[in-house]
Structures are given as C-alpha cells and as structure tokens.
Amino acid sequence: MNTTVSSAITGLCDPVDISGHRNNTAISSATETKAGAFNVWGNSFAAEYLPDGESLVDVAGVPFRFPPVCDGPDNIRCAGQFLTMPEGRFDWVHVLAAAERRCEDTVELTFADGSVDAEPLRVSDFWAAPAWFGEIKAFESPVMHYPHHVQRGVSAVMWAQRVPVTRRADLVGIRLPRNVAIHFFAVTLQRTEAGA
Amino acid sequence: MTSDVTTRTYMITGPEPELWYRDLISCLQATFASLLAREGADALAVLGAGWRFLHLPGDVRSEEFYYPCPDDESGGADLGAALAPHHELHSRWWQPADEDDLWQEVRATLADDRLVIAAVDNFHLPFRPAYGDVHAAHLVVVYGLDEARGLVYVSDAMPPEFRGAVPIEAFLRSWGSANPTDVQDAFFSDSRIGRRCLDVRLDAPAPPLTPELLGGFLRTDVHDFTTTTPARTGLAGFDEFAGELVDQCRAGDATALRELYPFGWGMQAQASLHGELLRRCGREWGDPALAGAGRAVEAVAHAWTGLRITGAHGHGDPRAVSADIAHHATVLRGKYASAVDAVSAAAARM
Numbered sequence: 001m002n003t004t005v006s007s008a009i010t011g012l013c014d015p016v017d018i019s020g021h022r023n024n025t026a027i028s029s030a031t032e033t034k035a036g037a038f039n040v041w042g043n044s045f046a047a048e049y050l051p052d053g054e055s056l057v058d059v060a061g062v063p064f065r066f067p068p069v070c071d072g073p074d075n076i077r078c079a080g081q082f083l084t085m086p087e088g089r090f091d092w093v094h095v096l097a098a099a100e101r102r103c104e105d106t107v108e109l110t111f112a113d114g115s116v117d118a119e120p121l122r123v124s125d126f127w128a129a130p131a132w133f134g135e136i137k138a139f140e141s142p143v144m145h146y147p148h149h150v151q152r153g154v155s156a157v158m159w160a161q162r163v164p165v166t167r168r169a170d171l172v173g174i175r176l177p178r179n180v181a182i183h184f185f186a187v188t189l190q191r192t193e194a195g196a
Numbered sequence: 197m198t199s200d201v202t203t204r205t206y207m208i209t210g211p212e213p214e215l216w217y218r219d220l221i222s223c224l225q226a227t228f229a230s231l232l233a234r235e236g237a238d239a240l241a242v243l244g245a246g247w248r249f250l251h252l253p254g255d256v257r258s259e260e261f262y263y264p265c266p267d268d269e270s271g272g273a274d275l276g277a278a279l280a281p282h283h284e285l286h287s288r289w290w291q292p293a294d295e296d297d298l299w300q301e302v303r304a305t306l307a308d309d310r311l312v313i314a315a316v317d318n319f320h321l322p323f324r325p326a327y328g329d330v331h332a333a334h335l336v337v338v339y340g341l342d343e344a345r346g347l348v349y350v351s352d353a354m355p356p357e358f359r360g361a362v363p364i365e366a367f368l369r370s371w372g373s374a375n376p377t378d379v380q381d382a383f384f385s386d387s388r389i390g391r392r393c394l395d396v397r398l399d400a401p402a403p404p405l406t407p408e409l410l411g412g413f414l415r416t417d418v419h420d421f422t423t424t425t426p427a428r429t430g431l432a433g434f435d436e437f438a439g440e441l442v443d444q445c446r447a448g449d450a451t452a453l454r455e456l457y458p459f460g461w462g463m464q465a466q467a468s469l470h471g472e473l474l475r476r477c478g479r480e481w482g483d484p485a486l487a488g489a490g491r492a493v494e495a496v497a498h499a500w501t502g503l504r505i506t507g508a509h510g511h512g513d514p515r516a517v518s519a520d521i522a523h524h525a526t527v528l529r530g531k532y533a534s535a536v537d538a539v540s541a542a543a544a545r546m
Contacts, residue, residue, distance in 0.1 A: 040508040100505050102220055102468075104498035122498075128355040129219040144325070151325045153356025178523055181505035 007061065009190065013094070014086070015056070015065040016187040021081050022073035026098070026183060029070050033145040038075075038126065038156075038183065039100045045126075045156040046141035059138045059160040062094045064186040075185045078105075080178040087112055087170050089192040093163040096138055096186040098126035098156075104133075105177035107163055112170040119163050123182050128155045135159035158185060168192075204343035206306035210234075213311060213337050215353040220468035220497055222461050223335040224261040226353040227313045228279055228287075228396060230337050234311060237402045244473030245410070246281040247417050247466060247493060247539075249532070251428040251437040256455035258387045259333035261315070263462040266427075276396055279466075282413045284399040287313075291391050298368070298391065302341055305395070312338040313394035317373030320366055321350075323358040331375050333387045335394075407481055410474075411546025418540045421532075434532060438525040445510075445518035453514050453521075456507040464500035467493050467535075474539070485545065489538035496535050499528040 028036030028044040036044025051057045053069035067074035075098075093107070102125045106118040122133035127144075131137060137157055144154040165171055176184065216229035216239050229239035250264040265278040276287035292298045305312050318326035318334050326332055340349030340361075347361040373389045403409060421430040428436050444452040471494030478487025503524035510517030 040505070099501070101501040102498055103501040104495060105502065125219050127219070132219070146325060146329070148329055149325075151356065154325060178520060179502045179506075180509050180520075181501050 009061040010058070010063060012191045012193065013061075013063050013188050014191070015063055016083070016085060016189055017065070018076060018083060018184065018187050021076045021083060022067065023079075024075050024077040024183060025073050026075050026185075027067075027069050028145050030145070030150055032070075033150060034147045035070065036145055037147075038098070042147040043127075043156070044145040045139075045158065046143050046145055046150065049141035049143075050139050050158075057138075059096070060136050062160065062188055062190070064094070064096050064138075064160075064188050066096075067185050075183045076176065078176040078179050078182040078184065081176045082110075083174045083176065083187065085171050085173050085189060087172050088189070089168070090165045090171050090189045091192050092190040093165060093174060094188040094190060095121075095161050095163070095184055096158055097121075097123045097161050097182060097184050098158050099123040099183065100181040101125050101127070102129065102132050103179065103181045105179045105182060107177060108175035109163075109165060109167070109171060110173040110175065111167060112172050115167060115169060117167055119166070121161070121163055121177060121182070123161055124157070124159055126157050126183075129157065131159065133161070135161045204303070205341070205345075206303055207340040207342075207349065208234075208306060208311060209309055212359050213339050213351040215351065215357045215359065217353040217355075217357070218465075218468060218472070221465040222260050223352070223354050224263055224275070224462070225279070225465050225469065227261075227335045227337050227394075228276070228285070230351060230353065231311050231313070231396045232285070232398065232402075235398045235401075237398060238405075240469060240473050240476070241405050242280050242283050242285060242398075242402050244469035244471075245283060245405075245413050246279075247470035248281065248420055249428075249430055249434050249437075249463060250278075251433060251459065253428070253440075256459045258454070258458060259315075260458065260461070261333065261335045262458040264459070275394065282416070283402055285396070286399060287394045287396040289392050290395055291393070299341060299343065301393070302338060306339070306341060311396075313396060314338050314371055315389050315392040315394075316367070316370040317375045317389050318370075319375075320370035320373060321362065322366060323350075323352065323356070323360075323362070325356065331373070333375050333389060338393075405477065407477075407483070407546045410477060411543050414539050414543035414546070418536060418543060421536045422540075431529075431532060431536065434529060438529060442518060442522045442525060445514040445521050448515045450511050450514045453507045453511040453517075457504050460500050460504040460507075464497050464504065467500065468497035471495075471497060471535075474542070478542075483542070483546075485538075486542045489535070489542040492531075492535040492538040496528070496531045499524070499531040503528055 026038035051066045124132045138160040139158040141156045144151040213230040214233040232239040265273040276285035318324040319331045337351040346364040348367040351359045424432040441452045471490045474490025
C-alpha cells in the first residue's frame with residue numbers, strides 16, 4: 001500500500017474501546033511465561049517482541065489501540081459477546097486477531113434500523129502459520145512462551161484482518177462469534193467516505 | 197543401497213527427508229508425506245485425493261497420530277490405505293522382534309534405503325518443545341543410525357522443525373516410553389509408545405492426476421458420504437457421532453470430549469488437504485467450480501476448529517459446554533453438507 005492511500009485510510013479510522021470485554025491473557029513476559037494462556041496448553045505471545053501496552057500502533061495504515069501488555073487481560077476470547085460501537089456509517093471493521101488453529105466463523109453486524117447482517121470472519125492460526133486467509137501479519141514474536149520455558153523456533157503471530165460492512169446504514173454494534181478459538185486484541189472502524 | 201560408512205552405521209542415500217508441513221495436519225500426515233516425497237510422489241495429490249468421514253466408537257487413542265482405521269483381513273491396521281484410499285499406499289505397525297537387538301529392523305529398513313516412521317514420546321526428545329516437561333505421543337521419521345557414535349538421525353516437520361542427530365539413549369527413552377498420563381496434555385498422553393514403528397510402502401507409482409481420474413475419486417467419495425452403512429461413515433455417520441458427543445456432554449461424561457481432539461484432528465487434516473488439492477487442480481485446469489468445491493471442503497476443516505477447541509477448553513466440565521458443542525456440531529454438519537453438494541456438482545462435470 002502506498003503512503004498516500006495509507007494515510008487516507010488512517011484519517012478514516014477510529015480505534016474502538018473494547019477494554020470492558022477483555023477476558024483472556026495471551027501475552028506474557030519471559031520471566032513469567034505462566035501468566036499467559038492463549039490456548040489450552042498455556043502458550044502465549046512474548047511481550048518483548050510486541051508493541052508497548054496501550055500504545056497506538058499502525059498496521060498498513062490502520063491505527064489500532066494495542067491492548068495492555070503484562071497488565072491483566074489483553075484480548076477477548078470470543079463467546080458471542082456484543083460490542084457496542086459508536087454509531088455511524090462504516091465500510092470496514094478492522095481487527096487485530098489470532099486463532100487457536102485456522103478458523104472461520106461469522107460476526108453479526110447490528111444496525112440502528114434494526115437490521116442484522118452476518119459477515120464472515122476468517123483468522124489464521126497463531127502457531128507459526130501462514131496467512132491462510134490473506135491477512136496482514138501485524139505482529140510476531142519469534143519465540144513461543146510455554147508455561148515453563150521460552151521455545152525458540154516456534155513463532156506466535158497476531159493478524160490484521162477485516163470484515164466488510166456492506167449495508168449502507170448506521171452500525172451500532174457487533175456480536176462476536178460463539179467460538180473460543182478466536183481472539184480479538186483490538187478493533188478499529190473505518191468510516192465510509194463522504195458521498196459513498 | 198546405503199552408505200555403510202562404518203560398522204553399524206546406516207544412512208539413507210540422497211537428500212535428507214523433506215520437511216512437508218501444513219498448519220492443519222499432524223505428525224501423521226507430515227511423516228507419510230516425507231516418505232511419499234522420497235518416493236518421488238506428489239504428497240498432496242496422494243494424501244489429498246480422498247475425503248471421508250469415519251468414526252470408530254471405542255477406537256480413539258490419545259495420540260497425535262490417531263486416525264480411524266478399521267482392521268484389515270489380517271487383523272492389522274493399514275493406516276496408509278486409510279489416509280490414501282485411492283492410491284496403493286500401505287503401512288503396517290511393527291515393534292522390534294528381539295528385545296536384545298532393538299535396532300535390527302531399523303538397520304534392515306535403512307539398509308534397504310527406506311525411511312522408518314517411529315512413535316515417540318516428546319518428553320524425551322531434546323528438540324521438541326515438550327522436552328522434559330510434557331508427555332505426548334508423536335511420530336518422527338528416522339533416516340539414519342550411527343551405533344558407533346550413539347546417534348539416531350531424525351526428521352520432524354512439525355514446528356519447530358528439526359532434522360539431525362539425537363543421542364541414541366534419548367531416542368530409546370522416547371521410543372520405549374510408557375507415555376504416562378500428563379495433566380498438561382490430556383489429549384496425547386496416557387498411551388504407551390511401545391517402540392512402535394510404521395513400515396510404509398507405495399506399492400504402485402501414483403498416476404498423473406487428470407480431471408477424469410480425480411472425477412472418479414470424487415464420485416466415489418460423494419457416494420460414501422451420502423450412503424448409509426452399518427459403520428459411522430458419511431453424513432449419517434457424522435450425525436451419529438455428533439449426537440452421541442452432545443448426549444455425553446449433557447450427561448456430564450467427558451469421555452467423548454477427550455476423544456474429540458485427537459479424533460477430530462484426523463478428520464480436519466484430511467479435509468484441509470483434500471480442499472487444498474481441489475483448489476490447486478481447479479486453478480491448474482481452469483475449473484472454477486472445482487476450485488470452489490475445494491474451498492467448501494476447506495470450510496469443513498475450518499469448522500472442525502470451533503468444535504475441537506471448544507471441546508479442548510471444556511473437557512473439564514462437559515455439561516457447561518454442551519450447548520456450545522451442539523452449536524459447533526450443527527455448524528460443522530452444515531459445512532459438510534455444503535461441501536458434499538459442491539464436490540458432487542464439480543465431479544459430475546469431470
């Protein structure tokens with residue numbers, strides 16, 4: 001993506017506050033690897049390779065508010081939660097996400113006029129995997145944290161994925177998939193350009 | 197033909213085994229693919245040619261490499277035939293016949309310039325993440341043995357990939373491990389390794405894949421999916437499996453949930469390889485319907501994630517996750533139905 005297009009997107013994007021929904025800790029420090037448990041085996045991302053907690057990060061022009069790091073829950077493990085959105089017209093819902101194995105599901109977009117659209121959400125595996133669904137690799141720790149050690153040679157990947165908002169109506173909320181394999185770290189809305 | 201460098205040193209000729217990997221497969225498909233690649237076969241075309249559903253009640257073992265495989269006429273399990281039902285791929289399990297000479301069969305196989313697939317316990321292998329920590333049953337490829345220097349040459353495509361020498365004593369501990377119950381891995385521990393090995397043979401070269409040949413495979417598989425049999429096969433077999441899974445969860449019985457992860461891995465891996473192959477062929481042959489059918493089969497693989505991971509997180513409290521298990525089973529059933537329909541339509545034109 002060239003700089004002009006990238007900055008144009010940046011100006012249309014608003015990070016969403018999802019702090020009230022975080023229910024899982026996926027990032028840990030090398031000195032306390034047991035503090036994170038992204039998956040059932042207690043693996044976690046290595047904090048030293050990720051952005052600072054609460055910092056504003058840029059992934060291909062899309063700004064995300066990075067979650068807290070080593071300071072409590074840092075992601076939403078999806079279980080059908082409803083996230084209230086600031087009402088408005090949007091083209092894309094951008095997410096920082098990762099999955100416990102390659103995963104497809106749906107999110108439900110709820111609009112002010114009462115309509116609800118299910119849209120596909122596709123997230124690749126966090127475990128040393130390729131971007132099977134064409135996501136952007138947003139962040140990667142080249143080591144994997146295990147409860148009792150730091151494992152070299154196995155990376156943990158966080159993906160930048162997007163969900164289209166096809167309906168020309170005011171979005172008011174998003175219902176996450178009922179799927180504990182999918183984790184959201186951050187959400188950003190991209191507004192519809194004027195006249196679109 | 198081997199290079200017998202010193203007494204009791206055996207190494208396959210040619211390049212080291214290929215590290216063949218996809219993120220949804222297990223060590224089972226990865227090791228078989230390494231052997232197929234060495235035979236000059238297109239591993240995806242062989243391992244991805246077939247797509248079936250089979251659940252064998254009471255058969256699921258807590259091993260990463262579990263795959264449903266009915267006993268053949270001789271009473272043995274032919275995993276090769278189960279993985280590649282449209283090819284002449286065959287395998288048989290064996291264990292050392294002589295407790296005083298454990299390497300006899302490995303030497304003979306390597307001397308024949310063939311690879312060995314060995315079952316191991318990750319706890320004892322220095323290159324596995326679980327080393328010294330977690331017991332878990334796994335498969336690796338053995339491609340060399342140097343008894344003079346005390347080394348076994350091992351290839352493992354599963355992350356973190358490894359190809360190299362392992363001290364013979366460590367390998368023996370891993371190969372002969374009791375793989376005791378480990379609370380850190382409820383799905384792949386508690387399964388005695390017993391120095392098991394797989395002898396794998398591709399008895400006939402895989403023929404070039406053509407639309408006519410693949411179309412025949414697909415029509416056979418669609419028939420199997422849509423035909424009710426006494427065994428739990430096809431869509432009816434899935435319904436039986438899913439119904440029992442949900443019933444057991446509602447009754448608070450964790451047995452089916454513990455089995456779901458290893459059993460589902462085989463079904464998920466098979467669907468992912470089959471879908472990838474169909475997409476590849478669809479692109480190469482200019483057949484968008486075939487490519488779309490492949491994508492529909494991949495959606496089956498992806499829907500297995502929701503079911504398996506929900507079960508993995510919930511096996512401690514089956515009742516609490518019974519509604520979510522039922523939800524994911526319903527979603528998966530729908531993906532199976534859509535994919536069978538798409539494959540059937542694509543196959544009818546081939």
